[in-house]
Amino acid sequence: MNAIKRWTVSVILRLYPASWRREYGEELAGILMDKRLGPAALLDVVRSATGQQLRIGEPWQILGTPLLVLNLAIIAWNILNPWTYPDSTLDVSPTQRLLFWLPALCVGCWTVLRNPEQGHPGRAAMKSALLTSWPVSLIAVLAAIGILSVVTLGPGDLSGTVTHHGLTITLYDRLGRPTHLFPLFVLPIFNLPFAAVGGCVGGLLARMWLRITSAKMVK
């Protein structure tokens, strides 16, 4: 029982930013180990951890983690309902989507606003993109070892025309090309320079904003 509690406490402590954990983690763990860990106590710690993440956490983790969860949910939905074209299909060219560029811009912008001197917006956007998109590489690995079948749909293809058995994921390619597993595996890495560009643009916008607001304050 104590081992389960210790494991639970160590898991919920991971919700806090690393710097906060270094400072207060051991003390909080000591109190949590001594108290009853009911739903209210867990909710209180989760709420506190979320607050600390928003306050001092890294922007790339704060924005990347929900997007990763969203991506995993989309993939799970796609595998469970492979023929609900086009809603649950995964685009193999994410750089053509607003959902790729917008987080990169936001991460870059937030990184600079949080730390104007030392923030690296391009690097932060790359980390966020990698965190969000690694499940795409996992799809390629699962397909390579035969656990998952990959079906690629192009414009005009109807899902009903494709039949398959077992676990299948439906991808979408704008040019209607079949998906090869190695390009799919390296896709998250291939997208990093684009994420860096998005992050740098976001950082640039943030610096312009800071310059404008500081000029107004001087006046």
Place this chain on the structure above:
Amino acid sequence: MARKPQAGPASDPELLILSSLANGAKHGYAILSDIETFSGARLGAGTLYTAITRLVEKRWIVPEAPSGRQRPYRITAAGAACLEQQLRDMRRVATIGLGRLRLA
């Protein structure tokens, strides 16, 4: 970069912690027990450490050398002054409020 701290005790947990530390340094668990004894409020451990983080950033409390896994916190002169001001304000409002209730 930490967010700019607010000017006064922003919420009850901060006021309760400062009140608890007013008569001497305590560690987290002792603060929770003390607050429950003198105010009846049962703070969660997360809420406690969120408030402690803010108070340390405002330099109203400081951690002392750890004893075992727990680290005692001590109220600073600035923290004590702020607590005193806050309690005086509350007393003034309470006196006026109670007085008006008696008049009504």
